[in-house]
Structure formats: C-alpha cells, structure tokens
Amino acid sequence: MMKKIFIIISIAVVSIVKAQVGINTTTPNLSSMLDIVSSDKGVLFPQYELVSLTNNTSPVNNPVKGSIIYNKGTGVSNYPKGYFYWTGSAWERMLMNNEVDQILRVQVFGGTSGQPIIIPSGTGNNIVSFNSTGIINTIPGVTFSGGQNITLPAGTYRVDVTLDCYNDSTSVAAFITNYSFFVVNAGIVNTSNTLLTDLKTGTQISGSGYAPGKIQGYKFTYILQLPVSQSVRFMLNHGNGFSEGGNTYANQSGLVATFYKMYE
Incomplete structure (x- = not known):
C-alpha cells in the first residue's frame, strides 16, 4: 500500500515539475509557463536600492541576462525609480514613452566664422549663455528663452552635453611637437554657481593655434536630481593643464545640452 502511495506521489510531483504554473487559475494559458490571474492585485518584483549599474554581485549575485528588478530610488541610490x-x-533602465518624449535641448551655435567664446583664457569658471533659437522643449514647467538660466520642474534628469570646440592659443607649452594637452572641466550649477552634479573632466591632445589639428570634442553625461523647481546653469572652465593659454571657441557643431526628464 505504501509503495503504491509513493508511486502516485512521485508521478504527481513529476507532473507538477513539468507542467505549467497557474496562480489563481486551474487553466493557465497554453503559451505561458507562468499565468497569474487576479482582478484586483498585481505582481511585485524584488525591490532594491541600486548603487552601481555594473556590480554583478550586489544586489543580485551573478544575475542572468534578462533578470528584472525594481530600483526604489529613495535611499542611497543615485538612480531614478x-x-x-x-x-x-550592466543594469539598464526600462524607459516609458513619456520619458523619451520629455526633453529639453538647448545649444550654442558654432559656425565657420565669428564663433562665440565658450571658455575664456585662464582657469576661471565660465557660465555658458545659450542661444534663444533652436530650442526644443517637451517638458511641462520649463522656463527658458535663451541665456544662462534654465528653470526646470522638480524631478530626475539625465543630461547629455556634447562640445565641439577649438583653442586659439599659440603660446601654450607643447605636449609633443605642435600639439598640446588640454583639460576641460564641466558641471551643472545653481544660480549661486554651486555644483548640483559631479564635476566632469575631459582631456584631449590637439594642435593649438592652427587648423585643422586644433579641433577638440568632448561629451559629458550627468544625473541631475531636483527636489523642487529651480534654475540651473552649465559651467565650463580650463582645468589644470596647458589649456589656459588661450580662448576656447565653439566650433561648427557648437555646444548642445539635452535634458531628459525621467519618469518617477
């Protein structure tokens, strides 16, 4: 008798292991391995505070490609919910349609002549003044019509900045023959010029004082969190290096800053 019961239980266990799983249903959909049915409840994924997007040991040890988690974004995490x-x-955030659509793009136009100075000679901070034309904005609550101050509503933003520029100095010390080492610092500040993000540093070896070798290109990316609506600015300066000998001008593509408002 016990042997028969054991055989029946063994067959049942094997059937369960191989079968589809239905929660709150006895007839799971044939196309799914897991079918959850409810009229008033949802599914809750594991929730963590992400502190690194490339850490493969914490919060999940050796995650399988395609693993999904939820970042609470309320504690030590610098990443949005x-x-x-x-x-x-790496952990890649799933974006919603309204996140991609909500952007603000501002720029400083370059050109082939009469280019604006975006970093004056020396190592002092310079607040960038953006053009009043060419603005693209789909973020409700933004106030900007050109100039230095950009008023943003509260929220979390990813900010991408690209800079096409050149330095006109002919007096800087050469790093190698006819080429110098340039350093550019960049950050987002408030109206008191206090940093709201980390200060990014870009370096480049390029010619100085003659074309075309003097052209430089930089790209910076920030995560900006604003608990309340406020005005922000973009700050640039020449870092410690051989770059303080001349002015840095916007080249043909100029400077472009794009603010992506993240869904929260």
Whole structure:
C-alpha cells in the first residue's frame, strides 16, 4: 500500500515539475509557463536600492541576462525609480514613452566664422549663455528663452552635453611637437554657481593655434536630481593643464545640452 502511495506521489510531483504554473487559475494559458490571474492585485518584483549599474554581485549575485528588478530610488541610490534589466554587463533602465518624449535641448551655435567664446583664457569658471533659437522643449514647467538660466520642474534628469570646440592659443607649452594637452572641466550649477552634479573632466591632445589639428570634442553625461523647481546653469572652465593659454571657441557643431526628464 505504501509503495503504491509513493508511486502516485512521485508521478504527481513529476507532473507538477513539468507542467505549467497557474496562480489563481486551474487553466493557465497554453503559451505561458507562468499565468497569474487576479482582478484586483498585481505582481511585485524584488525591490532594491541600486548603487552601481555594473556590480554583478550586489544586489543580485551573478544575475542572468534578462533578470528584472525594481530600483526604489529613495535611499542611497543615485538612480531614478523604475524597472531595470540585466544586459549581461550592466543594469539598464526600462524607459516609458513619456520619458523619451520629455526633453529639453538647448545649444550654442558654432559656425565657420565669428564663433562665440565658450571658455575664456585662464582657469576661471565660465557660465555658458545659450542661444534663444533652436530650442526644443517637451517638458511641462520649463522656463527658458535663451541665456544662462534654465528653470526646470522638480524631478530626475539625465543630461547629455556634447562640445565641439577649438583653442586659439599659440603660446601654450607643447605636449609633443605642435600639439598640446588640454583639460576641460564641466558641471551643472545653481544660480549661486554651486555644483548640483559631479564635476566632469575631459582631456584631449590637439594642435593649438592652427587648423585643422586644433579641433577638440568632448561629451559629458550627468544625473541631475531636483527636489523642487529651480534654475540651473552649465559651467565650463580650463582645468589644470596647458589649456589656459588661450580662448576656447565653439566650433561648427557648437555646444548642445539635452535634458531628459525621467519618469518617477
């Protein structure tokens, strides 16, 4: 008798292991391995505070590609709330349509003549003044019509900045023959010029005082969190290096700053 019961239980266990799983349903959909049915409840994924997007030991040890977690974004995490999936090398946030659509793009036009100075000679801070034309804005609550101050509503933003420029100095010390070492610092500040983000540093070896070797290109990315609506600015300066000998001008593509408002 006990042997028969054991056989029946063993068959049942094997059937359960191989079968589809239905929660709150006895007839799970044939196309799914897991079918959850409810009229008034949802599914809750594991929730963490992400402190690194590339850490493959914490919060999940050796995550499988495609693993999904939810970042609470309320404590030590510097990343916005939302679902993240493991790409195999990093946690990538899942974006919603309204996140991608909500952007502000401002720029400083370059050109082939009469280019504006975006970093004056020396190592002092310079607040960038953006053009009043060419503005793209789909973020409700933004106030900006050109100049230095950009008023943003409260929220979390990813800010991408690209800079196409050149330095006109002919007096800086050469790093190698006819080429010098340039350093550019960049950050987002408030109206008191206090940093709201980390200060990014870009370095480049390029010619100085003659074309075309003097052209430089930089790209900076920030996460900006604003608890309340406030005005922000973009600050540039020449860092410690051989770059303080002349002015830095916007080249043909100029300077472009794009603010992506993240969904929260």
